[in-house]
Amino acid sequence: EPEVTQTPSHQVTQMGQEVILRCVPISNHLYFYWYRQILGQKVEFLVSFYNNEISEKSEIFDDQFSVERPDGSNFTLKIRSTKLEDSAMYFCASSRTGSGNTIYFGEGSWLTVV
């Protein structure tokens, strides 16, 4: 069964460093997403991406975040200058279409900022 894959599974970084989280969405999916989950809290939407541009973004997705689809398979989330409060699980997700189509999640990348 096709799945969303994410790397790394866990990353520890120093405050102020740049981090790139990588994702390979399901191959025939057109919409891509990043979500985050701070430990013990609910899952929060960050950004959606379609046709090589951002479609929607939340208030959390400020200037320190960026997304990119550098090639035909990868989808990345960059955090420019990490803060302690960026420590969270980051989930990549994809869906075949928008319009409420089922969104499938990867296993997550756990980011710890120290």
Next chain:
Amino acid sequence: AQKVTQAQTEISVVEKEDVTLDCVYETRDTTYYLFWYKQPPSGELVFLIRRNSFDEQNEISGRYSWNFQKSTSSFNFTITASQVVDSAVYFCALSGGGADGLTFGKGTHLIIQP
């Protein structure tokens, strides 16, 4: 603005009992989509079900069933004859469609005791 409320923070039952997880949502959209996801201790988000706002038929899948009632803005999830493997955090989520991200509830931590 969309909102999902899962009032039950934690539920603990003994194996083989039936358990219902409540979900109440708020949206101004006339077309919307409701989801349930399971997050086991390993952390991934597993898709369980998707419902659109025009389909109020209840659904049963094995031991799982869902009751969607537009009149009360609720989308409740029942597990029949619970098993220890059902222990997880369960999230209800709402989407307005398009490239909208999912709005998640805070989750219900379900503990099934042997």
